[in-house]
Amino acid sequence: MLVQQRQPFKSGWPNMWDLTVGGSAISGDTSQMAAQRELLEELGLDIDFTGIRPHLTIPFEIGFDDYYLVEREVDLTTLTLQEEEVQCVAWMTEEAIVNGIEEGWFIGYHESLIRLLFALRHSYGAHNEA
Known part of the structure; x- marks a missing residue:
């Protein structure tokens, strides 16, 4: 999985490793529009999310997180990181991320979420393809 390390001056989780990108939708955005914009802003990676559905949606107190799992070959040297x-x-x-969570250098996601994201990356749905 492509992951990013947050800047040391960020108010939330400084220097911590995190899932690739995150952000909030703005008025008028679809989830896909927000995901495409955040990926372009944070990594300089332009992927068209038209027709792509989230693999997972998790609600929280004031909103929800959509998780998109997009497989692409990406040369890290071509990315433009948002300073x-x-x-x-x-x-x-998967194991490196889980170890990072346990050791405290990766944001403390539920281990089961990380394992689920890796399990879902090749398909949609709650069961294995037969």
């Missing part, structure tokens, strides 16, 4: 948000990016395995 205000991202200090670096890396490819990490």
Whole structure:
């Protein structure tokens, strides 16, 4: 999974590693529009989200998070990182992310969420393809 390290001056989770991008939709945005904009702003990666559905939606107290799992070959040297948000990016395995959560250098997502994201990356739905 492509992950990013937050800047040390960020008020929330400084220097922590995080899932690739995140942000809020603005008035008039669809979830896809917000995801496409945030990916372009934070990493300089332009992916058309038209017709792409989130693999997972998780509600929280004041909103919801949509999780898109998009597989692409990405050369990290071609990315343009948003200086205000991202200090670096890396490819990490499921185990590396889970270890990072346990060791405290990756944002404390539920381990089961990370495992689910890796399990869902090739398909939609709650069961294995037969």
